[in-house]
Amino acid sequence: MSAGQPPLSTQPAKPQARALHCPQCGGAITLRSFQQAVTVVCENCHSILDAKDPTLKILQQFRAITGELKPLIPLGTRGKLRGTDYEVIGFQRRSIESDGVRYDWHEYLLFNPYKGFRYLSEYQGHWNDITVCKDLPVVRSAMVSSANYLGETYRHFQTADATTGYVIGEFPWQVRVGERAIVTDYVHPPHLLSCEAGSGETTWSVGEYIYPQEIWKAFNLPGKPPEPVGVFENQPAPSKVSVKQAFVAFLALSIFLLGMMALNDMIASKDPVFTSTYHLLPGTPKGETSFVTDVFELKGRPSNVEVKTSADVSNNWIYLNYALINQDTGRAWDFGREVSYYSGRDSDGSWTEGSRRDSVIVPSVPPGHYYLRIEPEADARHPLISYTVSVRRDVPVFKFYGYAWLALFLPVLYVMFKALSFERARWAESDHPITLQTESD
Amino acid sequence: MFSHVYLIYGFMVLGLVGMAQYRGWSMDSMNEVKNVPRSIRDNPGAYRSIYSSYHHYTGGK
Numbered sequence: 001m002s003a004g005q006p007p008l009s010t011q012p013a014k015p016q017a018r019a020l021h022c023p024q025c026g027g028a029i030t031l032r033s034f035q036q037a038v039t040v041v042c043e044n045c046h047s048i049l050d051a052k053d054p055t056l057k058i059l060q061q062f063r064a065i066t067g068e069l070k071p072l073i074p075l076g077t078r079g080k081l082r083g084t085d086y087e088v089i090g091f092q093r094r095s096i097e098s099d100g101v102r103y104d105w106h107e108y109l110l111f112n113p114y115k116g117f118r119y120l121s122e123y124q125g126h127w128n129d130i131t132v133c134k135d136l137p138v139v140r141s142a143m144v145s146s147a148n149y150l151g152e153t154y155r156h157f158q159t160a161d162a163t164t165g166y167v168i169g170e171f172p173w174q175v176r177v178g179e180r181a182i183v184t185d186y187v188h189p190p191h192l193l194s195c196e197a198g199s200g201e202t203t204w205s206v207g208e209y210i211y212p213q214e215i216w217k218a219f220n221l222p223g224k225p226p227e228p229v230g231v232f233e234n235q236p237a238p239s240k241v242s243v244k245q246a247f248v249a250f251l252a253l254s255i256f257l258l259g260m261m262a263l264n265d266m267i268a269s270k271d272p273v274f275t276s277t278y279h280l281l282p283g284t285p286k287g288e289t290s291f292v293t294d295v296f297e298l299k300g301r302p303s304n305v306e307v308k309t310s311a312d313v314s315n316n317w318i319y320l321n322y323a324l325i326n327q328d329t330g331r332a333w334d335f336g337r338e339v340s341y342y343s344g345r346d347s348d349g350s351w352t353e354g355s356r357r358d359s360v361i362v363p364s365v366p367p368g369h370y371y372l373r374i375e376p377e378a379d380a381r382h383p384l385i386s387y388t389v390s391v392r393r394d395v396p397v398f399k400f401y402g403y404a405w406l407a408l409f410l411p412v413l414y415v416m417f418k419a420l421s422f423e424r425a426r427w428a429e430s431d432h433p434i435t436l437q438t439e440s441d
Numbered sequence: 442m443f444s445h446v447y448l449i450y451g452f453m454v455l456g457l458v459g460m461a462q463y464r465g466w467s468m469d470s471m472n473e474v475k476n477v478p479r480s481i482r483d484n485p486g487a488y489r490s491i492y493s494s495y496h497h498y499t500g501g502k
Contacts, residue, residue, distance in 0.1 A: 072490040087452050190444065239443070241443035241444075245443070245444050246443065246444070246447065249444050249447050249448055249451065250447075250451075253448070253451040253452075253454075253455065254450075256455060257455060257458070260455060260458065260459060262444075268462075277502050290486050292481070292482050292485050295454050302464065302465060303463075303464075303465035304465030304466070305465075305468055313474060321490040323474070323477070323488060323490060325481065326497065327479070330475065330476045330477045330478065330479070331473070331474070331475055331476075331477070332473070332474040332475075332477045333469060333471050333472070333473055333474075333476050334472040334473070334490050335469070335470070335471035335472065360448070360467075360469045360471075361465060361467035361468070361469050362469075362471065363465055363466050363467035363469075363471075364464055364465045364466065364467075365465065371482065373481060373485050373488055375485070375488075375490060394465070396462065397461070397462065397466075397467065397468075400458050400462060400466075400468075401458060402459050404454050404455065404458045406450055407454045408454055411447055411450065412447075415443070421489075
């Protein structure tokens with residue numbers, strides 16, 4: 001035990017490690033879990049020894065091909081993890097192979113003489129706090145199988161053939177290098193349910209994603225933990241926002257917006273203040289067509305004014321230079337509108353383009369006496385064109401509601417996109433990757 | 442947290458729509474002119490609209 005380590009749990013008798021020697025190399029062996037250890041690995045010569053045998057019979061010897069694999073938490077390190085004192089007594093590297101690529105992860109075995117064993121697994125900077133299941137999960141096979149454990153449903157993530165590649169320390173089971181097991185993972189972030197089947201037995205364990213900073217703090221480890229790479233299978237989404245919550249809020253606001261629209265449509269006066277029909281005679285010279293309408297009164301608060309134009313154009317156009325002029329103040333709103341309508345028939349069938357009607361909203365027009373100055377234009381060879389101009393005061397502008405709905409939807413879309421991107425990254429390495437239709441082509 | 446921020450944002454959007462509607466705002470393009478002479482009523486051709494000489498589309502499909 002190294003100096004400066006925090007003491008183990010404040011329980012009655014203080015446990016002491018048992019010092020032994022490796023029968024292969026004579027190196028010192030420390031048994032930290034006492035009678036619990038079934039195998040212990042010599043750190044010097046990598047002999048796997050029978051911890052139950054008084055002479056520490058050699059069970060297996062392996063060569064560490066990759067050299068000394070240094071655990072991020074050294075064996076013998078003690079710390080307080082989630083309220084319980086633990087000591088790191090074992091470490092193993094395991095791997096799976098998929099499409100010719102080997103994926104390694106590391107497992108740390110923690111021990112407390114009164115609480116038993118606990119595991120920490122680490123894969124590319126992602127950590128899990130793992131314990132053996134207290135109850136047997138129920139597996140359901142459907143299109144994607146799932147497992148139910150303590151009322152939570154876990155979705156199947158991956159089934160793989162895992163191989164133990166490196167071991168060090170002591171273990172409460174007959175550990176061997178080269179040992180294989182079928183590992184099936186089910187996820188329900190931040191939880192992970194894992195089933196290991198091998199050597200005639202099946203073990204279920206449950207894990208919870210744990211941030212590396214918590215482990216570094218718990219074991220008082222120097223420096224900073226390695227940055228996690230990618231998204232791990234049970235990693236909780238970084239954003240606390242659930243798509244469901246966002247949708248509920250969006251739905252509530254949309255209903256509110258719809259209510260506002262209906263209310264506005266009801267209370268808007270839509271007061272018709274002027275309407276008149278005019279004719280643009282054929283061959284009317286340009287520049288001499290302008291005229292003014294009768295004066296009409298706009299009442300109430302400053303509000304919008306709608307100027308509607310409808311013209312009997314057919315395969316031609318009429319353009320109207322408008323000016324809404326306040327007779328009293330000389331203030332004017334100048335705008336131009338085109339009404340054009342074309343139709344025909346070709347190899348695709350009949351077609352139409354444009355509209356015989358047009359509408360424009362003049363903003364925030366104060367009350368007063370107004371008239372329109374109108375200057376119509378048309379093609380040089382135009383026929384007689386009749387057009388009607390009508391003016392309404394205080395009309396609802398539904399376009400605003402459309403834009404507002406879009407403005408409400410965009411943040412939800414962003415949340416959805418973020419969540420989908422995260423889930424795609426999560427499931428990318430699973431047996432059930434999320435793919436878009438276009439990607440399968 | 443998002444829900445609160447989003448709701449505040451949402452009600453601001455709704456408030457903006459309410460104000461736009463009440464104040465009579467418009468999204469249509471137009472030019473505002475001041476001090477148009479009263480004589481325009483008698484001589485409408487004297488008014489010069491910035492929208493005249495507009496290039497008209499004369500196409501169709």
